[in-house]
Amino acid sequence: MTPPPPSTFRHSFLPASLPYPAAVLLLFAITVLRSPGAFLYPSFWAEDGTFFFRQSVEKGAGAVLLPLYGSYHTIPRLVALAASVLPVAWTPVLFAGAAALLASACLALFCRPGFRWLVPDDRVRALLAVLFSLAPGARQSFLALCTVNYALFCGLLFLLLERDEAGRWRMGPGRAALVSFLWFSVGQGLVLAPLLLFLAWRSRRRIFLYCLGSLVLSVLLNLATENTYRPGHVPAAPTLALVFLDNLFLRLGFLPLLGKTGIRPLQAASTPAFLALSLVLLAGFLTVVRRSRVLDREGTVALGLAVGGAMAMFPLVVLARDYALVLLSRPHLRLWGRYVLVPSVLALLIAFVLARGARSRLARAAAVLALAWITTNVLLEPFWERPQPLLPFAWEWPRQAALLQEALRERRAGRLREPVVVGPILCRATTPDPWQIDEVRISP
Numbered sequence: 001m002t003p004p005p006p007s008t009f010r011h012s013f014l015p016a017s018l019p020y021p022a023a024v025l026l027l028f029a030i031t032v033l034r035s036p037g038a039f040l041y042p043s044f045w046a047e048d049g050t051f052f053f054r055q056s057v058e059k060g061a062g063a064v065l066l067p068l069y070g071s072y073h074t075i076p077r078l079v080a081l082a083a084s085v086l087p088v089a090w091t092p093v094l095f096a097g098a099a100a101l102l103a104s105a106c107l108a109l110f111c112r113p114g115f116r117w118l119v120p121d122d123r124v125r126a127l128l129a130v131l132f133s134l135a136p137g138a139r140q141s142f143l144a145l146c147t148v149n150y151a152l153f154c155g156l157l158f159l160l161l162e163r164d165e166a167g168r169w170r171m172g173p174g175r176a177a178l179v180s181f182l183w184f185s186v187g188q189g190l191v192l193a194p195l196l197l198f199l200a201w202r203s204r205r206r207i208f209l210y211c212l213g214s215l216v217l218s219v220l221l222n223l224a225t226e227n228t229y230r231p232g233h234v235p236a237a238p239t240l241a242l243v244f245l246d247n248l249f250l251r252l253g254f255l256p257l258l259g260k261t262g263i264r265p266l267q268a269a270s271t272p273a274f275l276a277l278s279l280v281l282l283a284g285f286l287t288v289v290r291r292s293r294v295l296d297r298e299g300t301v302a303l304g305l306a307v308g309g310a311m312a313m314f315p316l317v318v319l320a321r322d323y324a325l326v327l328l329s330r331p332h333l334r335l336w337g338r339y340v341l342v343p344s345v346l347a348l349l350i351a352f353v354l355a356r357g358a359r360s361r362l363a364r365a366a367a368v369l370a371l372a373w374i375t376t377n378v379l380l381e382p383f384w385e386r387p388q389p390l391l392p393f394a395w396e397w398p399r400q401a402a403l404l405q406e407a408l409r410e411r412r413a414g415r416l417r418e419p420v421v422v423g424p425i426l427c428r429a430t431t432p433d434p435w436q437i438d439e440v441r442i443s444p
Helices: 020-034 047-065 074-083 088-111 124-131 138-142 149-163 173-183 188-205 207-223 237-262 266-268 271-292 296-310 313-320 338-355 361-378 391-412
Strands: 420-422 438-440
Touching: 020 074, 020 088, 020 124, 020 438, 047 088, 047 149, 047 438, 074 088, 074 361, 088 124, 088 138, 088 149, 088 391, 124 338, 149 173, 149 188, 149 237, 149 266, 149 296, 149 338, 173 207, 173 313, 188 207, 188 296, 188 313, 237 271, 237 296, 237 338, 296 313, 338 361, 391 420, 391 438
Parallel strands: none
Antiparallel strands: 420 438
16 A cells, blocks of 8 residues: 555644544534434424334334335334334434434544545544534434435445555455445445445455345345336436436535535536536546545545445436436536435545645645635535424424323233324424324224
């Protein structure tokens, strides 16, 4: 491996080394403090209520095996099952807390020493992990089980990209088992198949092929499920390729450099003009990569496959969701919510990795200024969400939870004779047409 150049950063408010458990707790605390309303005025977020909560209390352990919109969500289902044996009134808080903890555990992985090949300075990696937790879309991805799969995807990326002191890719039986388990909660994991194949080829280790086999199994199971949101007509290959290029260059290139306001002319530009400007941007980026020489060749290829695979997530979403083509195409590209999390993490990571190439004092100062500019553009979103009470939820949920709790207690004791129906239960408003659980039916 190429020896690391001097760090661009000489000082940090973080300790010299942040242990992984401490990093998880730090990111979790930041998430909770950023959105206190999710815990002060708890309510379900969309499918957290309409599927995970309702099916866990109605069907019990059998709900773990139920797919949702064409994919399995094993980890959220297990969280919902565990929460179903606790007081019902706690469930929205438990869901939000579990999602925040899962997301924090995934992003805090970057603090581990196995990523010194990307960012050698332990303090800078800890800072980056904090910045990851501030990414746009983090509140949605971190506080809801139905969207935590995007944070889990980041965790999978980091598990695959970690190396030991000799530069070998880490993948023991325990890690392989964990990766294989995560596939069944991350439907978009299919896009990481090229990275897995490369790691298997370079390392000559069969254990990567075992991970690939479990990925294939998860994909086949997902394809066998019913997906009511699957498009009626499969988009053509050129359309999917354009979705990939739109998201690749806008999210990872132009947005970090120009900001949300600066990319609006590019969104309105014609496709040939946009692609021409993208080629210019790509040529400049490759020039910087070649001159920086901060990574060894194998690491460069692995990181490139990770980035390319992650951005292939967007055409994959278009194939799985009939509404996604509009949201993920350049003129109407969604720059908030869960779709922004993974590109934001990658954009920050790439910027900090390239900053390692700064050798002189002047170059390091310029790198710090560039990183500050890029970080501001990538993370431009209100830091704190005012905890405004959602009054209908505050009024109705305690009474509804008490009715469900009593019905579940009677069912466990074998004394329930008639079905108990509670509803509608309002979920946290995310659109002008809020989600709600029409009814929860507790049957004998």
